[in-house]
Amino acid sequence: MRVFDSLVGQDHVVNVLGEAVADAAAEPAGPSMTHAWLFIGPPGSGRSNAAIAFGAALACPDGGCGRCEDCRAAMAGNHPDVEVVRPEGLSYKTEEARNLVSRADMSPTRARWHVIVLEDADRLTESANNVLLKSIEEPASRTVWLLCAPSVEDLLPTVRSRCQVIGLRTPATAAVASFLEGQGVDAGTAAFAARASMGHIGRARALATIESVRNRRHDVLVMMRDLSDLASCMAAAGNIVEAAKADAEALLAEREETERADMMLAMGAGAEGKGVKRVTKAAMKELDDRHAARRNRTVRDELDRVLVDLLAWFRDVLVLQQEAPVELVNEEMRSDLARMADESQASDTLLRITAIRDARQALAMNVAPQLAMEAMVVKLRAPRLAG
Numbered sequence: 001m002r003v004f005d006s007l008v009g010q011d012h013v014v015n016v017l018g019e020a021v022a023d024a025a026a027e028p029a030g031p032s033m034t035h036a037w038l039f040i041g042p043p044g045s046g047r048s049n050a051a052i053a054f055g056a057a058l059a060c061p062d063g064g065c066g067r068c069e070d071c072r073a074a075m076a077g078n079h080p081d082v083e084v085v086r087p088e089g090l091s092y093k094t095e096e097a098r099n100l101v102s103r104a105d106m107s108p109t110r111a112r113w114h115v116i117v118l119e120d121a122d123r124l125t126e127s128a129n130n131v132l133l134k135s136i137e138e139p140a141s142r143t144v145w146l147l148c149a150p151s152v153e154d155l156l157p158t159v160r161s162r163c164q165v166i167g168l169r170t171p172a173t174a175a176v177a178s179f180l181e182g183q184g185v186d187a188g189t190a191a192f193a194a195r196a197s198m199g200h201i202g203r204a205r206a207l208a209t210i211e212s213v214r215n216r217r218h219d220v221l222v223m224m225r226d227l228s229d230l231a232s233c234m235a236a237a238g239n240i241v242e243a244a245k246a247d248a249e250a251l252l253a254e255r256e257e258t259e260r261a262d263m264m265l266a267m268g269a270g271a272e273g274k275g276v277k278r279v280t281k282a283a284m285k286e287l288d289d290r291h292a293a294r295r296n297r298t299v300r301d302e303l304d305r306v307l308v309d310l311l312a313w314f315r316d317v318l319v320l321q322q323e324a325p326v327e328l329v330n331e332e333m334r335s336d337l338a339r340m341a342d343e344s345q346a347s348d349t350l351l352r353i354t355a356i357r358d359a360r361q362a363l364a365m366n367v368a369p370q371l372a373m374e375a376m377v378v379k380l381r382a383p384r385l386a387g
Protein backbone atom coordinates (compact mmCIF):
# COMPACT_ATOMS: atom_id res chain seq x y z
CA MET A 1 0.00 0.00 0.00
CA ARG A 2 1.56 3.33 -1.06
CA VAL A 3 1.58 6.05 1.60
CA PHE A 4 -1.11 8.15 -0.12
CA ASP A 5 -3.53 5.19 -0.14
CA SER A 6 -4.23 5.96 3.52
CA LEU A 7 -5.80 9.32 2.55
CA VAL A 8 -9.40 8.18 2.43
CA GLY A 9 -11.66 10.09 0.04
CA GLN A 10 -9.03 12.79 -0.69
CA ASP A 11 -8.20 12.19 -4.37
CA HIS A 12 -7.85 15.93 -5.12
CA VAL A 13 -5.20 16.25 -2.40
CA VAL A 14 -3.33 13.14 -3.50
CA ASN A 15 -2.96 14.61 -7.01
CA VAL A 16 -1.47 17.89 -5.78
CA LEU A 17 0.90 16.20 -3.34
CA GLY A 18 1.93 13.62 -5.93
CA GLU A 19 3.02 16.38 -8.31
CA ALA A 20 4.97 18.10 -5.55
CA VAL A 21 6.76 14.83 -4.71
CA ALA A 22 7.74 14.37 -8.36
CA ASP A 23 9.02 17.95 -8.56
CA ALA A 24 10.84 17.58 -5.23
CA ALA A 25 12.89 14.71 -6.69
CA ALA A 26 14.11 16.79 -9.66
CA GLU A 27 17.40 18.74 -9.52
CA PRO A 28 16.78 21.61 -9.06
CA ALA A 29 13.32 21.01 -7.54
CA GLY A 30 10.40 21.83 -9.84
CA PRO A 31 7.80 24.57 -9.27
CA SER A 32 5.17 22.39 -7.54
CA MET A 33 7.47 21.89 -4.57
CA THR A 34 7.47 24.67 -1.98
CA HIS A 35 8.86 25.07 1.52
CA ALA A 36 5.73 25.75 3.53
CA TRP A 37 2.40 23.94 3.42
CA LEU A 38 -0.74 24.29 5.47
CA PHE A 39 -2.98 21.21 5.81
CA ILE A 40 -6.47 22.21 6.85
CA GLY A 41 -9.61 20.20 7.44
CA PRO A 42 -12.23 19.45 10.07
CA PRO A 43 -11.17 17.29 13.05
CA GLY A 44 -10.71 13.72 11.92
CA SER A 45 -10.40 14.50 8.22
CA GLY A 46 -6.84 13.24 8.58
CA ARG A 47 -4.90 16.46 8.07
CA SER A 48 -1.91 15.31 10.11
CA ASN A 49 -1.99 11.86 8.47
CA ALA A 50 -1.90 13.59 5.10
CA ALA A 51 1.04 15.73 6.17
CA ILE A 52 2.94 12.73 7.54
CA ALA A 53 2.24 10.74 4.35
CA PHE A 54 3.61 13.68 2.32
CA GLY A 55 6.69 13.71 4.57
CA ALA A 56 7.15 9.97 4.01
CA ALA A 57 6.81 10.40 0.23
CA LEU A 58 9.48 13.12 0.32
CA ALA A 59 11.81 10.86 2.33
CA CYS A 60 11.20 7.73 0.21
CA PRO A 61 13.53 7.13 -2.77
CA ASP A 62 10.47 5.87 -4.64
CA GLY A 63 8.06 8.74 -3.85
CA GLY A 64 6.16 6.99 -1.06
CA CYS A 65 6.18 3.26 -1.82
CA GLY A 66 4.87 2.49 1.68
CA ARG A 67 7.18 -0.50 2.03
CA CYS A 68 10.76 0.73 2.34
CA GLU A 69 12.52 1.57 5.57
CA ASP A 70 12.14 5.34 4.98
CA CYS A 71 8.38 5.10 4.43
CA ARG A 72 7.81 2.84 7.41
CA ALA A 73 9.95 4.94 9.77
CA ALA A 74 8.30 8.18 8.63
CA MET A 75 4.76 6.81 8.96
CA ALA A 76 5.59 5.52 12.46
CA GLY A 77 7.00 8.91 13.46
CA ASN A 78 10.58 7.61 13.81
CA HIS A 79 12.32 9.02 10.73
CA PRO A 80 15.21 11.36 11.57
CA ASP A 81 14.28 13.67 8.66
CA VAL A 82 10.49 13.66 9.12
CA GLU A 83 9.90 15.22 12.48
CA VAL A 84 6.35 15.22 13.85
CA VAL A 85 5.76 17.87 16.50
CA ARG A 86 2.73 18.19 18.78
CA PRO A 87 2.23 20.69 21.58
CA GLU A 88 2.99 18.96 24.85
CA GLY A 89 0.44 21.02 26.75
CA LEU A 90 -2.69 22.81 25.60
CA SER A 91 -0.65 25.18 23.45
CA TYR A 92 2.83 25.60 21.95
CA LYS A 93 5.02 27.63 24.25
CA THR A 94 7.50 30.19 22.94
CA GLU A 95 10.28 27.98 24.29
CA GLU A 96 9.05 25.01 22.20
CA ALA A 97 8.91 27.22 19.12
CA ARG A 98 12.49 28.43 19.69
CA ASN A 99 13.80 24.87 19.98
CA LEU A 100 11.94 23.98 16.84
CA VAL A 101 13.40 26.87 14.86
CA SER A 102 16.95 25.95 15.82
CA ARG A 103 16.33 22.33 14.75
CA ALA A 104 14.71 23.51 11.52
CA ASP A 105 18.01 24.97 10.34
CA MET A 106 19.62 21.56 10.29
CA SER A 107 20.21 19.74 7.02
CA PRO A 108 18.51 16.39 6.47
CA THR A 109 20.58 13.41 7.62
CA ARG A 110 19.75 10.85 4.95
CA ALA A 111 16.79 12.08 2.89
CA ARG A 112 16.76 15.02 0.50
CA TRP A 113 14.47 17.10 2.69
CA HIS A 114 14.16 17.87 6.35
CA VAL A 115 10.40 17.79 6.95
CA ILE A 116 8.77 19.24 10.05
CA VAL A 117 5.12 18.34 10.58
CA LEU A 118 3.61 20.78 13.03
CA GLU A 119 0.35 19.33 14.31
CA ASP A 120 -2.30 21.57 15.86
CA ALA A 121 -0.67 24.73 14.53
CA ASP A 122 -3.82 26.53 15.74
CA ARG A 123 -2.43 26.01 19.25
CA LEU A 124 0.55 28.28 18.62
CA THR A 125 0.45 31.23 20.95
CA GLU A 126 0.93 34.57 19.21
CA SER A 127 4.52 34.83 20.40
CA ALA A 128 5.26 31.23 19.32
CA ASN A 129 3.75 32.13 15.94
CA ASN A 130 6.10 35.07 15.64
CA VAL A 131 9.11 32.95 16.58
CA LEU A 132 8.28 30.52 13.75
CA LEU A 133 7.52 33.19 11.20
CA LYS A 134 11.09 33.96 10.24
CA SER A 135 11.97 30.33 9.69
CA ILE A 136 8.83 29.78 7.59
CA GLU A 137 9.50 32.92 5.54
CA GLU A 138 13.10 32.03 4.81
CA PRO A 139 13.61 28.35 5.52
CA ALA A 140 16.93 26.58 5.14
CA SER A 141 17.21 25.35 1.55
CA ARG A 142 16.29 21.74 2.42
CA THR A 143 13.70 22.40 5.12
CA VAL A 144 9.97 21.89 4.54
CA TRP A 145 7.30 23.02 7.00
CA LEU A 146 3.99 21.16 7.07
CA LEU A 147 1.53 22.95 9.35
CA CYS A 148 -1.78 21.34 10.32
CA ALA A 149 -4.83 23.28 11.56
CA PRO A 150 -8.64 23.15 11.35
CA SER A 151 -8.90 26.20 9.08
CA VAL A 152 -6.79 28.98 7.56
CA GLU A 153 -8.34 31.46 10.00
CA ASP A 154 -6.62 29.63 12.85
CA LEU A 155 -3.23 31.02 11.87
CA LEU A 156 -1.88 34.53 11.81
CA PRO A 157 -2.18 36.00 8.29
CA THR A 158 1.60 36.52 8.19
CA VAL A 159 2.18 32.79 8.54
CA ARG A 160 -0.65 31.48 6.38
CA SER A 161 0.21 33.79 3.48
CA ARG A 162 3.55 31.94 3.22
CA CYS A 163 1.94 28.52 2.93
CA GLN A 164 0.44 26.55 0.10
CA VAL A 165 -2.94 25.40 1.43
CA ILE A 166 -4.09 21.78 1.19
CA GLY A 167 -7.77 21.34 2.09
CA LEU A 168 -8.95 17.96 3.38
CA ARG A 169 -12.62 17.01 3.23
CA THR A 170 -14.67 14.93 5.60
CA PRO A 171 -14.70 11.61 3.78
CA ALA A 172 -17.99 9.97 2.82
CA THR A 173 -19.27 7.16 5.04
CA ALA A 174 -18.87 4.64 2.23
CA ALA A 175 -15.22 5.60 1.67
CA VAL A 176 -14.45 5.19 5.39
CA ALA A 177 -16.21 1.82 5.52
CA SER A 178 -14.32 0.46 2.54
CA PHE A 179 -11.02 1.72 3.98
CA LEU A 180 -11.74 -0.17 7.23
CA GLU A 181 -12.64 -3.30 5.30
CA GLY A 182 -9.32 -2.98 3.48
CA GLN A 183 -7.68 -3.08 6.93
CA GLY A 184 -9.36 -6.41 7.67
CA VAL A 185 -12.43 -5.16 9.56
CA ASP A 186 -15.61 -7.15 8.82
CA ALA A 187 -18.26 -5.41 6.71
CA GLY A 188 -20.85 -5.01 9.49
CA THR A 189 -18.42 -3.46 11.98
CA ALA A 190 -16.89 -1.27 9.26
CA ALA A 191 -20.31 0.10 8.30
CA PHE A 192 -21.20 0.80 11.93
CA ALA A 193 -17.85 2.47 12.73
CA ALA A 194 -17.96 4.60 9.57
CA ARG A 195 -21.47 5.83 10.42
CA ALA A 196 -20.82 6.37 14.13
CA SER A 197 -17.56 8.26 13.55
CA MET A 198 -19.18 10.64 11.06
CA GLY A 199 -16.14 10.60 8.81
CA HIS A 200 -13.52 10.85 11.56
CA ILE A 201 -10.96 8.27 10.42
CA GLY A 202 -9.05 7.90 13.70
CA ARG A 203 -12.29 7.54 15.62
CA ALA A 204 -13.64 5.08 13.03
CA ARG A 205 -10.53 2.94 13.38
CA ALA A 206 -10.72 2.98 17.19
CA LEU A 207 -14.43 2.10 17.14
CA ALA A 208 -13.83 -0.71 14.65
CA THR A 209 -10.84 -2.26 16.39
CA ILE A 210 -11.06 -1.53 20.13
CA GLU A 211 -14.04 -3.16 21.77
CA SER A 212 -13.82 -1.10 24.95
CA VAL A 213 -14.05 2.15 22.95
CA ARG A 214 -17.15 0.79 21.24
CA ASN A 215 -18.72 -0.22 24.55
CA ARG A 216 -18.03 3.11 26.23
CA ARG A 217 -19.64 4.98 23.37
CA HIS A 218 -22.74 2.84 23.73
CA ASP A 219 -22.84 3.33 27.51
CA VAL A 220 -22.68 7.12 27.21
CA LEU A 221 -25.57 7.18 24.74
CA VAL A 222 -27.67 4.89 26.92
CA MET A 223 -27.06 7.25 29.83
CA MET A 224 -28.69 10.09 27.88
CA ARG A 225 -31.80 7.97 27.63
CA ASP A 226 -31.90 7.31 31.36
CA LEU A 227 -31.40 10.74 32.96
CA SER A 228 -34.05 10.74 35.67
CA ASP A 229 -33.03 12.90 38.63
CA LEU A 230 -30.23 15.23 39.62
CA ALA A 231 -28.19 12.38 41.12
CA SER A 232 -28.26 10.50 37.83
CA CYS A 233 -27.12 13.69 36.07
CA MET A 234 -24.11 14.10 38.34
CA ALA A 235 -23.25 10.43 37.91
CA ALA A 236 -23.59 10.77 34.14
CA ALA A 237 -21.27 13.79 34.10
CA GLY A 238 -18.68 11.81 36.05
CA ASN A 239 -19.09 8.83 33.74
CA ILE A 240 -18.59 10.96 30.63
CA VAL A 241 -15.30 12.30 32.00
CA GLU A 242 -14.24 8.77 32.99
CA ALA A 243 -15.11 7.45 29.51
CA ALA A 244 -12.93 10.16 27.92
CA LYS A 245 -10.06 9.27 30.26
CA ALA A 246 -10.37 5.58 29.45
CA ASP A 247 -10.46 6.28 25.69
CA ALA A 248 -7.35 8.45 26.00
CA GLU A 249 -5.68 5.65 27.97
CA ALA A 250 -6.55 3.10 25.26
CA LEU A 251 -5.17 5.36 22.54
CA LEU A 252 -1.94 6.34 24.33
CA ALA A 253 -0.91 3.26 26.31
CA GLU A 254 0.96 1.57 23.48
CA ARG A 255 2.69 4.76 22.32
CA GLU A 256 3.84 5.63 25.85
CA GLU A 257 5.19 2.12 26.33
CA THR A 258 7.20 2.36 23.08
CA GLU A 259 8.58 5.77 24.01
CA ARG A 260 9.64 4.48 27.42
CA ALA A 261 11.35 1.47 25.84
CA ASP A 262 13.12 3.71 23.28
CA MET A 263 14.28 5.96 26.09
CA MET A 264 15.68 3.03 28.07
CA LEU A 265 17.51 1.86 24.98
CA ALA A 266 18.89 5.33 24.25
CA MET A 267 20.07 5.72 27.85
CA GLY A 268 21.88 2.39 27.59
CA ALA A 269 19.77 0.24 29.87
CA GLY A 270 21.96 -2.00 31.98
CA ALA A 271 24.81 0.54 32.09
CA GLU A 272 26.48 0.76 35.48
CA GLY A 273 27.29 3.60 37.85
CA LYS A 274 25.45 6.14 39.97
CA GLY A 275 25.89 8.95 37.44
CA VAL A 276 24.14 6.93 34.72
CA LYS A 277 21.31 6.11 37.08
CA ARG A 278 20.82 9.75 37.99
CA VAL A 279 20.73 10.89 34.35
CA THR A 280 18.35 8.07 33.45
CA LYS A 281 16.07 8.95 36.33
CA ALA A 282 15.92 12.63 35.34
CA ALA A 283 15.23 11.76 31.71
CA MET A 284 12.50 9.31 32.69
CA LYS A 285 10.91 11.93 34.92
CA GLU A 286 10.89 14.37 32.02
CA LEU A 287 9.29 11.75 29.78
CA ASP A 288 6.64 11.04 32.43
CA ASP A 289 5.86 14.76 32.69
CA ARG A 290 5.48 14.96 28.93
CA HIS A 291 3.17 11.95 28.98
CA ALA A 292 1.05 13.55 31.70
CA ALA A 293 0.67 16.75 29.68
CA ARG A 294 -0.24 14.80 26.54
CA ARG A 295 -2.72 12.70 28.48
CA ASN A 296 -4.43 15.83 29.79
CA ARG A 297 -4.72 17.15 26.26
CA THR A 298 -5.90 13.82 24.85
CA VAL A 299 -8.57 13.55 27.55
CA ARG A 300 -9.94 16.91 26.39
CA ASP A 301 -9.84 15.77 22.77
CA GLU A 302 -11.65 12.55 23.65
CA LEU A 303 -14.15 14.44 25.74
CA ASP A 304 -14.90 16.60 22.74
CA ARG A 305 -15.42 13.44 20.74
CA VAL A 306 -17.90 12.16 23.31
CA LEU A 307 -19.77 15.44 22.91
CA VAL A 308 -19.81 14.95 19.16
CA ASP A 309 -21.39 11.53 19.80
CA LEU A 310 -24.03 13.22 21.95
CA LEU A 311 -24.67 15.83 19.27
CA ALA A 312 -25.23 13.02 16.79
CA TRP A 313 -27.63 11.36 19.22
CA PHE A 314 -29.84 14.45 19.53
CA ARG A 315 -29.46 15.17 15.84
CA ASP A 316 -30.99 11.70 15.31
CA VAL A 317 -33.82 12.54 17.73
CA LEU A 318 -34.49 15.71 15.75
CA VAL A 319 -34.42 13.79 12.46
CA LEU A 320 -37.16 11.51 13.80
CA GLN A 321 -39.19 14.40 15.24
CA GLN A 322 -39.07 16.20 11.89
CA GLU A 323 -39.52 12.98 9.93
CA ALA A 324 -36.56 14.02 7.79
CA PRO A 325 -35.70 11.47 5.12
CA VAL A 326 -32.04 10.96 6.10
CA GLU A 327 -30.04 8.09 7.56
CA LEU A 328 -29.67 7.90 11.36
CA VAL A 329 -26.12 7.98 12.74
CA ASN A 330 -27.24 5.61 15.52
CA GLU A 331 -29.45 3.35 13.46
CA GLU A 332 -28.85 0.41 15.84
CA MET A 333 -30.52 2.39 18.66
CA ARG A 334 -33.53 3.49 16.64
CA SER A 335 -36.13 2.33 19.17
CA ASP A 336 -34.51 4.33 22.01
CA LEU A 337 -34.28 7.37 19.77
CA ALA A 338 -37.89 7.01 18.70
CA ARG A 339 -39.07 6.89 22.30
CA MET A 340 -37.17 10.08 23.13
CA ALA A 341 -38.51 11.72 19.98
CA ASP A 342 -42.08 10.88 21.10
CA GLU A 343 -41.60 12.03 24.67
CA SER A 344 -40.20 15.48 23.84
CA GLN A 345 -40.66 18.39 21.44
CA ALA A 346 -38.31 19.41 18.65
CA SER A 347 -37.80 22.69 20.56
CA ASP A 348 -36.47 20.67 23.53
CA THR A 349 -34.08 18.86 21.26
CA LEU A 350 -32.76 22.14 19.91
CA LEU A 351 -32.17 23.40 23.47
CA ARG A 352 -30.30 20.19 24.23
CA ILE A 353 -28.15 20.58 21.14
CA THR A 354 -27.34 24.14 22.26
CA ALA A 355 -26.34 22.83 25.71
CA ILE A 356 -23.85 20.44 24.11
CA ARG A 357 -22.44 23.18 21.88
CA ASP A 358 -22.02 25.40 24.96
CA ALA A 359 -20.17 22.61 26.74
CA ARG A 360 -17.78 22.17 23.80
CA GLN A 361 -17.07 25.86 23.87
CA ALA A 362 -16.51 25.83 27.64
CA LEU A 363 -14.00 22.99 27.26
CA ALA A 364 -12.18 24.84 24.52
CA MET A 365 -11.90 27.76 26.94
CA ASN A 366 -10.30 25.50 29.52
CA VAL A 367 -13.22 25.10 31.95
CA ALA A 368 -12.70 22.05 34.22
CA PRO A 369 -14.19 19.02 32.42
CA GLN A 370 -16.29 17.82 35.35
CA LEU A 371 -17.92 21.26 35.78
CA ALA A 372 -18.62 21.65 32.08
CA MET A 373 -20.21 18.20 31.95
CA GLU A 374 -22.36 18.78 35.03
CA ALA A 375 -23.72 22.03 33.63
CA MET A 376 -24.48 20.32 30.34
CA VAL A 377 -26.11 17.17 31.69
CA VAL A 378 -28.48 19.16 33.91
CA LYS A 379 -29.67 21.06 30.82
CA LEU A 380 -29.96 17.84 28.83
CA ARG A 381 -32.31 16.41 31.45
CA ALA A 382 -34.63 19.41 31.65
CA PRO A 383 -33.76 21.83 28.87
CA ARG A 384 -36.60 24.25 29.63
CA LEU A 385 -35.87 24.58 33.34
CA ALA A 386 -32.17 25.25 33.09
CA GLY A 387 -31.20 28.68 31.88
Ligand SMILES: [Zn+2]
Nearest residue numbers: 060065068071
Ligand atom coordinates in the same frame (compact mmCIF):
# COMPACT_ATOMS: atom_id res chain seq x y z
ZN1 LIG B 1 9.22 4.10 0.37
